[in-house]
Amino acid sequence: MAMNTTAPQGYRLRLPGPTEVPDRVSEAIARTTLSHRGPEFRATLAAAEERLQPVLGTKNRVLFYASSGSGLMEAALVNVASPNGRFLIVSHGQFGERFANIAQTFGILADVIGTPWGNDIDIGAVEERLRAADYRAVVVVHNESSTGIVSDLASLGALVRERPTLLVVDSVSGLGGVEMRQDEWGLDIVVSASQKALMCPPGVALASISPKAWKVINGNDRFPAFYWDFRRALAAAEKGETAFTPAIGILSGLLEALEMIHEEGLPQVLERHARLSGALRSGGSAIGLDQFGLGSRRSNTVVVFKPPPAIAGSDIVRALYEQYRTVVAGARNKLSGKVVRLGTMGAFGVGTILTDVSQLETVLAKLGHPVVPGAAVSAVQKHLVAN
Numbered sequence: 001m002a003m004n005t006t007a008p009q010g011y012r013l014r015l016p017g018p019t020e021v022p023d024r025v026s027e028a029i030a031r032t033t034l035s036h037r038g039p040e041f042r043a044t045l046a047a048a049e050e051r052l053q054p055v056l057g058t059k060n061r062v063l064f065y066a067s068s069g070s071g072l073m074e075a076a077l078v079n080v081a082s083p084n085g086r087f088l089i090v091s092h093g094q095f096g097e098r099f100a101n102i103a104q105t106f107g108i109l110a111d112v113i114g115t116p117w118g119n120d121i122d123i124g125a126v127e128e129r130l131r132a133a134d135y136r137a138v139v140v141v142h143n144e145s146s147t148g149i150v151s152d153l154a155s156l157g158a159l160v161r162e163r164p165t166l167l168v169v170d171s172v173s174g175l176g177g178v179e180m181r182q183d184e185w186g187l188d189i190v191v192s193a194s195q196k197a198l199m200c201p202p203g204v205a206l207a208s209i210s211p212k213a214w215k216v217i218n219g220n221d222r223f224p225a226f227y228w229d230f231r232r233a234l235a236a237a238e239k240g241e242t243a244f245t246p247a248i249g250i251l252s253g254l255l256e257a258l259e260m261i262h263e264e265g266l267p268q269v270l271e272r273h274a275r276l277s278g279a280l281r282s283g284g285s286a287i288g289l290d291q292f293g294l295g296s297r298r299s300n301t302v303v304v305f306k307p308p309p310a311i312a313g314s315d316i317v318r319a320l321y322e323q324y325r326t327v328v329a330g331a332r333n334k335l336s337g338k339v340v341r342l343g344t345m346g347a348f349g350v351g352t353i354l355t356d357v358s359q360l361e362t363v364l365a366k367l368g369h370p371v372v373p374g375a376a377v378s379a380v381q382k383h384l385v386a387n
């Protein structure tokens with residue numbers, strides 16, 4: 001049986017992660033595998049940490065794991081959980097629900113503030129809960145990839161700053177594409193992963209931990225952990241290593257990706273994400289693809305469209321692949337069929353967005369939706385001229 005195991009001609013990976021990997025990064029990954037205890041890899045690790053710190057907006061040490069993002073979501077919870085401590089999980093989408101599932105799996109006490117998917121998180125509700133009860137941590141997703149809404153981390157940080165409560169943040173799909181100021185905003189644990197705006201294949205996940213959080217992690221009332229024990233990871237980091245075998249190649253790639261981010265300039269990178277995600281939204285709305293949800297804090301790294309009433313999102317996803325080998329996302333949750341999601345993160349430019357909307361236009365027309373040819377491309381151009 002013939003098997004297709006490689007990307008077909010013209011393949012475009014337009015998911016909200018994993019994302020397209022630039023050649024420079026792929027080449028760095030393909031280099032000779034280094035000893036993870038040798039000088040070359042120590043230098044790689046040190047440089048990656050140093051170049052990540054400004055992206056995170058932190059002076060904290062950065063801990064690296066061979067893992068996908070969810071591993072570090074779990075790690076963040078188990079390292080600060082205690083048998084009697086209660087979490088406040090602020091959930092506004094699929095990844096917020098994942099945090100709640102992780103807590104439930106471990107028997108961690110948790111209250112969940114759910115926000116209708118597509119809405120902004122309710123800061124007032126968080127404030128109310130914090131006044132009413134003692135929480136060990138507030139847990140939130142920075143950039144909810146399932147809905148395209150960003151949390152107001154500065155406001156959440158201000159709420160926990162004067163309390164013993166920690167703020168745990170999943171910025172897996174935000175970091176590198178959406179503004180992040182960990183220290184300034186008072187975020188205690190930020191976790192992320194390599195395969196989104198950091199332009200790498202999956203394989204590396206990371207955590208940055210505040211001094212306030214270390215006090216809790218170093219306490220003796222915490223949950224057990226082995227691979228995920230941040231204390232073990234920090235002890236290794238202090239020696240310039242990782243505790244366990246890291247994803248060596250991906251870390252070389254991550255260093256290269258970070259070089260690219262700093263060559264372009266971090267403010268310029270964030271600006272590009274803002275400008276081009278806005279352009280994609282404009283292009284979509286010109287052909288009947290409105291932004292999903294009612295929230296106002298729209299993501300710069302993922303655009304979530306609501307398809308026209310007569311068309312299923314899954315049909316658009318399928319048609320883009322069949323006609324163009326362009327891979328975009330639908331949903332594998334309660335929004336299944338109701339959304340079309342495109343990543344606007346990492347290595348992408350104006351040409352990417354123009355191709356996206358041009359293909360969306362054709363696909364929608366073929367699915368029977370009336371579109372004025374060129375309308376989406378024109379709306380993108382107008383947005384780019386005005387911004």
Ligand SMILES: *Cc1c(COP(=O)(O)O)cnc(C)c1O
Nearest residue numbers: 017068069070095143145172173
């Ligand atoms: C992609 C993503 C994750 C991690 O998913 P993995 O498949 O485990 O890497 C976590 N949170 C958010 C918001 C994400 O977008």
